Amino acid sequence: xxxxxxxxxxxxxxxxxxxxxxxxxxxxxxxxxxxxxxxxxxxxxxxxxxxxxxxxxxxxxxxxxx
Numbered sequence: 001x002x003x004x005x006x007x008x009x010x011x012x013x014x015x016x017x018x019x020x021x022x023x024x025x026x027x028x029x030x031x032x033x034x035x036x037x038x039x040x041x042x043x044x045x046x047x048x049x050x051x052x053x054x055x056x057x058x059x060x061x062x063x064x065x066x
Contacts, residue, residue, distance in 0.1 A: 002037055003048045010037045014064070034060055 001021045002012045009024040015031040027033065035056075044052050 002035065002040055003044075003053070005037060011035065012040075012060070034063065 002010060005021050007021070007023045010021055011024045011027060011033045012019065012021055012035045013027055013031045013033050015022070015028065019034070024033070024036070040048070040056070044056060048056075
């Protein structure tokens with residue numbers, strides 16, 4: 001979702017215990033940015049394979065559990 005989002009400056013965020021992809025400008029004070037589209041593309045490239053996406057999701061899951 002994040003890699004393909006066409007929103008302006010999209011982020012993967014935790015908002016009210018829900019993980020969502022939203023424009024950074026819409027992130028409320030109670031939200032937590034988990035990853036930006038820019039970071040995702042920098043780390044994985046413009047084309048993300050299913051395996052790369054799963055590995056990256058695992059890293060984000062570990063981040064949430066810490």
